[in-house]
Amino acid sequence: MYVASVRPSERVRGKVPGTVVALGAVSLLTDVSAEMVTAFMPVYLLFTLNMSYAQFGVLDGLYTGATAVLRLVGGLVSDRTHRHKAVAAAGYGLSAVTKLIFPLVGASAFGIGATMAADRAGKGLRTAPRDALISLATPPDRLGAAFGLHRSMDTVGALLGPLVTFLLLYWLGTVAGPVFVVSGCFAAIGLIVLVAFVRENPRPAPTGPRPSIRAGLGLLRQAGYRRVAVASALLGLATLSDAFVFILVQQATGAPLHLLPLLPLGTALVFLLAAAPLGRVADRVGRWPVFLGGHVALLAVYALLLVPGTGYAGAVAALVCHGLFYAATDGVLSARVATLVPESLRASGLAVVQTGQALARLVSSVAFGFLLQYAAFGTAVHTAIASLVVAVATSLYLTTTARPT
Template structure:
């Protein structure tokens, strides 16, 4: 690992200094904030089913309706969060508000009791916080590392983030075993854990300083889109998002093909997360070396392979392991890598907004894809649906490769930076 120690104000190694240590303490601090926040939210996720059944019974099936609304709120707030962060050069404050909102929402759950609108509002606040903070946080990660180390920085962050996804349920089960039916204790503990993350953010993460005359408005955001490589990345991310089925469908397909026993089903996402955790940093490093767009496209190649396996003849444990591994590779090669690719393209003052636009495009694409895939599944059955999507992904991938492989784009890759190994 080339992750640096976090000794106080050490500027850490600079490119060309001989050592490849270019991930700053700020990135690690942001990774820890995500890790701790993940623990906080996973705790709530673990108790929600029992809590809602006890308190609400079948009424909770009505939450299905609010789902689309939440997604809309998140998308919208992501853009706002990114814009505010740029406009006031306030990435950290906006992120603090976002993390703070999600933490406060945990405390809201015991306060609203068994009221469906109340719980809906609390969950919406939680999502809103997540929407607000994502782009400023990614901008901070990006600004905290040198342009040639973007992939590594996001790799470190996503790896730490995923550690939280693993630790959270374990912590939750331990607490649940201790508290029995006192669910409010879980919410209060989750709130406290969430505040620890906010404290880490406030105390150990430093915002980037912009020249004071820089106050980008919406128009500057639009100007960003005039940069052709950035614009192409936006379009490619959205188009590929449009042919990416949601995780839930991947696991449903696996279950459909393999008749997985129900109590193993919740473990499927951990398979993806495990591969993601292990590969996030290596693939981030690889992206820095061979090109982020290339790795991003290759990641979608892994997704295409996963689709082909899901729609193909292979079955049993080999299918399960292959698909989960490919799905994990897909995430490791695309999630942080896209932010890294975008980060390297954007001016410091417009980075949060620029990140938000790309991520929003991708999220909207994926949301639409879920709708379309659900309809395909209903009409033609799961196997045909995934094969259709595999064809669509192959076409989109081909087009994206052409769009990103132009000479102009290639020139912007930091190939001139010597291999840091």
């Protein structure tokens, strides 16, 4: 097993390194931008352009899975060049540019799909280098707290993004242009903060395997790392995208359609309150048990969709469980993986696991879109519940029957 490392000068007792705080500010601004688009897309595609659930599932899967290959590229390039910040900046810049392209493609499904893919490609390029910057700047016994703080700041943006979208739609109606322009402005400011305020301390060339795609994928030969990668991909396959969760909550509870862009606020608020505390809990009791516990919370979300007549109370309960799911999984998985890979392959090791999850969620979105299109609501939700139960049970088996290494 490899242990995350950090420079001695950065070991400040009881504090999270400044690099983590600065990256949190970047993610906050970028997530305002990203969540504006996420909140707007279901309304725009399903109810303005009148796309079917199957078409929406394909586009949503593309939006999720387009990050896959470039996660590997971002991880490899940043490990090879030791310039994690520069690679992350390229990803943030690509996503910022796409926000200005969205208004130009109009109602073209191909244009929207291509632009969504480019936007998510930017996310794929930046995610592993950014998480590597966090893990390399943080002592191993505080990784959960560091990722928890970063995700909490990120979630402030996720909280503000849907609210900004709702206000724009309330004032201007369902007009795409202003939403994407304002989103692009937030993304540009986030990129400026990254370039100006995130410091990447010079480091000697790390010892360990030479970075390459083969070396990154070769980590899968290590039993502990392979079990985490396989289990997280299985769980990703049984995880519905946020867009589908919010659509299902709106339909199951009978909430007015105009409130759909506000539903992500509930998830984001709970995530904001719970991410840092659950990160500290994960440092103490183990990151994998907390990660699996988050998927039990997601199972509760699915189950609540089948309870009749819950109204607004049911919507609130589902969103609370959804927020707890993200708080227990989003940063916790990165903290777990960071301890399993050598420093020289830190970004690549994170990228391989993230790629598996992205590809699994692409398949999940496409499959569930077709299921919701051609099957009854209850059948679709029961299928999602059964898939998640199997995935959690299999992941638990993989990680509890393994021999100690």
